[in-house]
Amino acid sequence: MSYTAAHDDHHGPEKGLLRWVKTTNHKDIGSLYMWFAFTMLLIGGAFAMGIRAELLQPGLQLMDPQFFNQLTTMHGLIMVFGAIMPAFVGLGNWLIPMMVGAPDMALPRMNNWSFWILPFAGGILLSTFFMEGGAPAFGWTFYAPLSTTFAPDSTDFFIFAVHLLGFSSIMGAINIIATVLNMRAPEMRLMDMPLFVWTWLITSFLLIGAMPVLAGAVTMMLTDRNFGTAFFDAAGGGDPVMFQHIFWFFGHPEVYIMILPAFGVVSHIIPTFARKPLFGYSSMVYATASIAFLSYIVWAHHMFLTGMPVAGELYFMYATMLIAVPTGVKVFNWVATMWKGSMTFEAPMLWALSFVFLFTIGGFSGLMLGIAPADIQYHDTYFVVAHFHYVLVTGALWSIIAATFYWLPKWCGKMYNEKLAKVHFWWAMISVNVLFFPQHFLGLAGMPRRIPDYSLQFADFNFISSIGAFSFGLSFIMLTYIVVDCIRNGKPAAARPWESAKGLEWTLGSPAEYHSFNTPPSRAVILEESQHS
């Protein structure tokens, strides 16, 4: 081991920009993922601002309906595949080797590749805006035949981009599985692993199971569009509803891909600031695994209106309702962790508490949507839009922001401005609710999603929602400032900046050394830092 240590002395990061191109270091790649995700978040957010600007008032003011559809489509695709997923892979890259006592990821060169595919995939996707016929305009769910026979030519570029994104995700998932299973400190048992590692391990299996299905769906689209097959064309003996089955067999695990690591993040932050060990560590692990399993057998609850037989509808309704059980267990465990704690409310804790509150609201609307007869009235309305933004914005994105504040001192060795971070939190917290809460009412009152103009009874809530959207959008300028200010001017942070934080990452310096653990931590240290001590 002394050899490795000496080796490190003259092998720091390479100088100059090529460092970022050639790097195989999990921290560099983690940062690349995070900055890429943040850039995509701003681009996807700009599309959302366009959508909300058009919906500010009734009538068509700013854009033609086709461009509106391009915006809704690209907003969804960029946010899901460009922002949320890469951000979690970035967090995984940064944190997992440190949390399991490893020096780096198991497959560092593949790690480099899986990141560097992303800017190209994202670039191809965004370039479709400048193509003849415009960008894909069939929604992020790209239902056939709107996405095949009736789609713009740029759809083939979209298909290629989705393939690339899929490669990247699968490679990232393989790398995380290999790291967790092979690079974990020899003394760390599976049930000693922190929850973020657990949730990411399970998420990786979801990715490996789900992404190839998506690849299959887009490949069938490709051959339907270009090579005369008719997988989704009834005129040729195919079935457009089959597309939806395949898509949602990917799509439902996908939504858990975007939320399980969030559960992990929150399970780290709440114990730290409640100064109390996580309640029910093992039930958290089992609940995560149950959710992952259930996520594969509920896909057709997105399709209650496609003309499924009643037996199918009943089954998918029951299976869907069942998801409420392990998800409920998680929420109860978080509340029990807070119970009789000694809480303080630094920015990461504010974000985590707000996650529990708002994600649970998204869970309630999810339960309502799962009731198949009621779904007849909710389906494809703004109620659905409100629901999935409560789970993906105030769920997934909230946890990413929480994680950023929580581990930023570890990443850059400096402390962010707590006062500004709190102002930013309240700004975002209030505006996001002004943005999304009225959308529940719009949906119940009968406003369909993905429409560029609406009848006047929907005008007031759309106006409120748009005002919330602009305010929420502006809050990201402040977030950018806080993070950049921390990196440039922050006060030096201690190795363990949160007094009761547990986890091997806090035993490293701040900023963490370029190679995390050259010698694996001992059993004693692992137990001392474990979440169930």
Add this chain to the structure above:
Amino acid sequence: MKRLLTLTSALVALVSSKAALAEYGLNMTQGITEVSKDIYDLHMMVFWVCVVIGAVVFGAMFYSIIAHRKSTGHKAAHFHESTMVEFIWTGVPILILIAMAIPASKTLIDIEVLDKADMTIKVTGHQWKWQYDYPVEGISFISNLAQSSKDAMDDRAKGSSEKREALDAQGDTYLLSVDNHLVVPVDTTIRFLITSNDVIHNWWVPAFAVKQDANPGFINDAWAKPTVIGTYRGQCAELCGKEHGFMPIVVDVVSKADYAAWVAEQQGAAAAAAEAATQQWSEDDLMALGETLYNTNCAGCHMTDGSGGYGPAIKGSSLANGDAVGHLDIVINGKNGMPSFKMLGDSDLAAVITYERRAFGNTGSVVQPSDVTSAR
């Protein structure tokens, strides 16, 4: 400023009266069928269950946030596991879910299982309009977004205040008005057979609690037994392309006597149209009818002056000025982004094609209904 006032008064109304809540559309409509009322009850039941669970969970959470904070000197306890507690909060939700699943299953089976319908209406989605066929009565017509809504939409874009008032005057019917209403009798079990001619649409009438995908190449069914006479509005609920937001549904539920009168009137009109299609039409008649049809069906993409926009220009196009065969083919069968218009009658197609060939300074030939008949 006016908008701000509306907003303020809306907010005031929201908190002040329950009647206003209904007015501002905060909740699901109860509808006018037994099924829609069942769904509403189910929705409210699940909602209140969520409210109660939310009150318990968030109550505990906020109590903890207030009482168990370091700043008040609260010392952290160290418990972190209890199999009994985990058991309880796994078991109790399962019981609650079962209690919800029972009425939900019952309603679902009511919705999906229909023994006998009194009448059948076939609903076909097109980009971007609905076609209604009454197979027994022999009635068939297309239902487009009303011209008044289209005008208001365009005018609003131009932003002049008097035109803005014209839109505001349409109020709750803006974008929810059509040229030809679907007409159904009250207290009658109606089976809807729903399909599509191109992409997936979704036929949704909230008051009936009928929302069913219209899949090309397949037929779905749904049913409703409306109990209250009136006019009910809905919209396409599945993204179907550019004009997805502009293919509303308007249903008139009328008394059985009024319905019989309407059927007789429609049948008479259909017979007259069939007769007209065998006649030779004058160019003026074709142009007059063609202009109306063009503005309803074509102007969305090709613009009112034929200059093209989302679709190519018709003004000066080689297709409109060339041989009629190619022109007929593309309008009847569609191509790429251009939808097929074969659901229009022969006279209507002849009129709209003639209009395209003779208006905007084009010099193509006149097309007669008989040309359409032979081109089909």
